[in-house]
Amino acid sequence: MNLKTPALPSGLDTQPRRSWRYPPLNALIGGSLLAVLVLLALLGVVWTPYDPLKLDLLARLHAPSAVHWLGTDEFGRDVFSRLIIGARTSLWISLLSVSVAVICGTVIGMLAGYLRGWTDRVLMMLNDALLAFPGILMALGIMAIVGASQYGIVLALGIAYTPSVVRVVRGSVLSLRELEFIEASRVIGNSELYTMFRHITPNCLAPLCVLATSMFGWALLSESALSFLGLGVPPPAATWGSMLSASRTYISTAPWLGIFPGIFISLTLLAINLFGDALRDRLDPRMRK
Amino acid sequence: MSVSVPLLAVENLQIRVGADGPLAVDDFSFTMAPGEIVALVGESGSGKTMAARAAIGLLPAPMNVCGGRITFQGEPLDTGNAKAMRGVRGARIGMVFQEPMVSLNPALTIGRQMSEALKLHTELDAATIRQRCSDMLQRIGIKDAEKCLASYPHQFSGGMRQRIMLASVMLLRPALLIADEPTTALDCLAQLDVIELMLELTREQGTAILFISHDLSLVARYAHKVVVMRAGKAVEQGRIEDILFAPKADYTRQLLEALPRRGVLVPLPAADSPLLQVQDVCIEHPGPRSFWGRSVPKRVVHSVNLSIAPGETLALVGGSGSGKTTLGRAVVGLVTPCAGAILFQGVDILKAANRAHRLQCQMIFQDPYSSLDPRMTVGQIIAEPLRHEPGLTAAQKRQRVTDTLLDVGLPEPFRERFAHQLSGGQRQRVAIGRALVRRPKLVIADEPISALDMTIQKQILELFERLQRQYGFACLFISHDLSAVERIAHRVAVMNQGEVVEMGPRERIFDTPQHPYTRRLLAAASPLEKRADGSYRLRASVI
């Protein structure tokens, strides 16, 4: 699948320069949505409208009103407050797991791509084997050993996503190796190690950023899915997925319990997707010329 | 060739970028008679491609025709009307593009692509179509036409693909063929093949050719009429003999001046021993990898012997696949020979211990667009080799970079710029600066000017000469184009299929070539020469 896109014939490069004064629409929407959510999550560290953990059995299953904006759940807890701290948990876990995956994956991918030979073959064989475990499956497997806890999930998701990072980084390194400036570095007299750090790594950043952004979305979705299945962070912690799961029993009597957590998850994922798209467009080397 | 109704008449054509952008083509007019060969010549950005594409209605999205008229075979061409244009395209106007690697659809067979246009524009049945395609393939020299029809584009070389594309376009017998730089991506020998084929086919059917090129000397051989373009305007036009004999416009003269010529060579210092000696070097490429390991390696350089004296420029010339680039890469250590020795000042630089000596050989790479790290500034790129230069303080290094920048003609503001902000010529200057910053004794230049415009090529060659006079480095100048080396090579070595077939001083090689391959290369080189009175004419050996 090496559809090498050639440079356009001379004369066709005269595309009007895009005005970068105004960032594109998807970056604006995505970025601002994300910013709002992150701010909300950070705010939740110090303050929420109500105590998300406090039971108030007199206020059970109240529909959304001026008092409780998004209603209350079966224990009388304020839905909005729980969603806010859920944001914190979900975003934090996703961030950590992506970081783990990116760090491990980059190191392994670089080694495999640059050294080639047997190192590469062995690492890639291992990588392919790990890739055969679809994300959630791998996470489930690891959680079965480690047990459900916040750091267990981070470990599980981090390991689950490392193979994808390895693949992308290795691919990047492989195509960069063919470029003349890498050869030039060797001709000047630089060692392999130096060339790898000084020349290859910075040029891998662009696809890595795009991948990391997508991964952030996958991690969020996976964390919600795991919570939904009951395998996420244990109660009484509030996560969006577990709130959705709990809402099933009350689906006919208190539909708002199922609607709002889903909206929050969708909005976050939408924001990440939009922002990721804008990032990819911006970093695409062809657009830069 | 004067008929009352011109085949194609372009009047006051104006093409704008977008709704209110700059004009890509401004008040452009010319005419073509049936069967005539007209060349549109200009450098990049001159608008020649846009003008030609307007004639067939294939302007890319932001461009649009905002003024002027195009008349084809007496009727006005409404390039905006898609349906009308589809009837014209292919059947009456055919087009051949530049990049042979991508102009054929990799997912469809040759036969399918060739027959497509015939199916569309004629009423012939499938069997006749197939027969015509097969005949045409044989006509262009493909022996097993049936096999070719069932094959895919990636199975053929670049030159072959261009011929196939020509064949499929000419199948429809259009009245006009637009050839948009059809040979720029090919080496000089393949270029000749493709152009000769094009002339043959068009002569048979009386097709006119609108030939777009940046290379004036290439079209001088074949064109009846030339239109020189610059920045969207026609600078000069007329019969080729008139333009060559007495170019009126300054720009035309500039283009003609840019053609390489034999000049005075850089004087050689006295030396008793050669700087570089290549002794019986053989290089192999590993074979294709299969599951069971690699298969038989392919030998690309066979027992090559050559030497370079200090300060001398040795040109290594040959077509693609001749092994010249591989040999150059072996000298700088990017490729390891499987036999033979490479001695630099008497020391075998193939041994890792002699790294210091090997670093005295530096390289200028071919592609200015990929030989510079996109994330480094110009200053950083040029300063990087100084890491291996012991005994220089930071201040001295900074000074050396400043000096080198000046040497290559890039003023101080360029220091902080990035590669993507520079033009091709400027990038090549940076590459030269990087190679020279440590004042090496030998520079390997791998096709350093092939990717550049003619006038820029001249500038870079001049720069090179000047630097050589100043610093006295020897040079191994690798090129597929003999005319480029005529200017600066002391000696020339011609390679074909991994072997040096002829080697000798410049005058002897150019004036009295011995080997048939050398003669072929010369025939493909620039045919123009300057006469004493300042006019140009085609070389006697060519006419």
Place this chain on the structure above:
Amino acid sequence: MFRFILHRLGMAVPTLLLISVIVFALIRLIPGDPALLMLGDMADPQSLADMRSSLGLDHSVLTQYLIWIKSVLSGDLGVSISSRQPVLELLVERFSVSATVVLVAVLLATLLAVPVGLLAAWKQNSAMDLGLVATATLLLSVPSFWLGLLLLYVFGIQLGWLPVIGYVGFASDPMKAVTYVVLPIITLTLVEFGAIARMARASTIEVLRLEYIAHARAKGLSEGAVLWNHALRNAFAPTWTLIGLILGNLLGGIAVLETVFTLPGIGRLMVDAIFSRDYPVLQGCLLLITCIYVLVNLLVDLVYPLFDPRVKL
């Protein structure tokens, strides 16, 4: 051609071997006595002793692995602790349910998404295109389990058209069985439509910029012919890779949909196995899913040469 197939199969074998090692290691890493894990807390001492010797627990780890591999290859994957059913039987039963839903949904999604993506690329930046991109991005961002819940609420509870819980197999009553799988299939189709449409659009836009498209137009072909005959084949390749990835991911991710719609599929089986500490079943699920994934990848690779003849046959 056969060399290609053989070669790919050959490459798959080491992967499968490694997978088996990983699964083996994973299960062994679970804290506790392996024999107890396999038989459950209620087992009597005699069965435990038998299990210990059949697992080869007194031998080296390598021997244990070999014993295990031997039994796996002969079809003996153990017995479920909770249901006393042979694991292999259970796996096959459940997998067929999941596979039906996944395959139908992905097929539907592809058939809808690819033409739509092509059209959007053709009319790039038109109102229709922007509308499509917005819709696809939205669909892509909605978690499948939430969409399922919403659809269930609307069609199952409010409108009462479709059943809310339970399942009827195709073997027993085809008509009724359909009503149980309609909603999960629709949910999955909608979710995957977004991803596939975007990819089809993006790769078609890429392809339309290439020179052979200009060449095809220069022959006089209509836009439709250019799109269909020239662009589609080349643009489909990345989309096909994506479909392979989606199928692979759904093998695990189907668990959430099955939970929402209470389908007896393999995802739910695995989740239940984790909760009930039914390790033989867990092990079997891991093995089956990963091997199927390798198979799916193999099939995707084998189809590739149809689109891109440059792939070495």
